[in-house]
Amino acid sequence: MKKILTAAMCLALGLSAAHASDGKAGEKKYGPGASDTEIRIGNVAPYSGPASAYSVRGSAIVEYFRQLNEKGGINGRKVTVISLDDAYSPPKAVEQTRKLVENENVLAVYGSVGTPSNSAVHKYLNARQVPQLLVATGASKWNDPKNYPWTTAMLPLYDMEAKIYANYVLRRRPDGKVAILYQNDDFGKDFVRGFREGLGDRARSMIAIELPYEITSATVDAEVVRMKATGADILFIVATPKFAAQVIKRTHELGWKPLQMVVSVSASIGSVLKPAGLDASQGVITAVALKEPDDPQWADSEDMKAYKAFMKSIGQEGMIDDSNAVQGYVAAVLLERILRRAGDNLTRENIRDIAANMHEENVPMMLPGIVLRTTPDDYSLFDALYLQRFEGDRYVLIEGPVSGK
Secondary structure (H helix, E strand, O other): OHHHHHHHHHHHHHHHHHHHHOOOOOOOEEOOOEOOOEEEEEEEEOOOOOOHHHHHHHHHHHHHHHHHHHOOOEOOEEEEEEEEEOOOOHHHHHHHHHHHHHHOOOOEEEOOEOHHHHHHHHHHHHHOOOOEEEEEOOOHHHOOOOOOOOEEEOOOOHHHHHHHHHHHHHHHOOOOOEEEEEEOOHHHHHHHHHHHHHHHHHHHHHEEEEEEEOOOOOOOHHHHHHHHHOOOOEEEEEOOHHHHHHHHHHHHHOOOOOEEEEOHHHOOHHHHHHHHOOOOOOOOEEEEOEOOOOOHHHOOOHHHHHHHHHHHHOOOHHHOOOHHHHHHHHHHHHHHHHHHHHOOEEOHHHHHHHHOOOEEOOOOOEOOOOOEEOEOOEOOOOOEEEEEEEEOOEEEEEEEEEEOO
């Protein structure tokens, strides 16, 4: 009987601790930026500068929570999202992030855009033990829970995505020659490394040229001419939207017709393919986890209807087809889930722990079969993606889900 009572007491204590840790019972716990009435969240996005095409992402997050607050917020608390412009400049990102942490006293920095900007504040936020939650970049460095436990990424990791493209090439164009244009930073280099790993022993013979460009460059027209001259019949575009559009357009103007693959962060119809020209964009292949708003097969799905209604309600009807807007919407949904799960335990430590133990099914706008997971030892949300090809005026799914691990 004594053993039974002891076991029962241990079980009760364990359940009590579990409830207290997630804030569902017991005393309320607040960290910086949280109170009985408000939760303050910081965000940094390029509302100006060379990557301003991503700005709609930050706007969608802000507007999502503005509307949520009108409906009562989360657990009776208003969620204040403070989103600041860094112009895609690392020094500016440092300035704005420090302002969010030290002046605005936010609970977490969430969904900030870009590898360079997030890299610039990576060590700072971890040293201050501020959650750097679900950043809008897929650099492999974000999956380092041992050294940087406060940082998680929302996007598929770049090296994983790159392996999916490499496997596609090996299956469909095993004798092809590949030209790669990449941004000269962690973003670009991660993709190149993953692509090479995916090709394995074939990388040396298949890759004809790798050309870097700087984010400060005016154009990449000269690089396109150099790549065409190699005779490559496969073009891998690792670029931000402005430069991806330039490459696709210039390739078309030169009469060069390689198989074109563009990384998912720059595959938007609205901000990349339309500026490049829909004729020039025919056949472009990219990886994807999210539903395309213009794909008729999703037109009657409830999550698509809700997304389109949201975009119209915030006066962004013209941006509905922009994948960056979809990403912002999904990012807001995930943040809402994290905060609701935190309940009354709104500490930075609890937010970190929730982000490290995610298992998200039925996420709005996510393609069938895509489940988002993290564990304390693996912060990579995605392990599979679909492949899609641009045909006519929209993308068509061609394979998936395809594993990249």
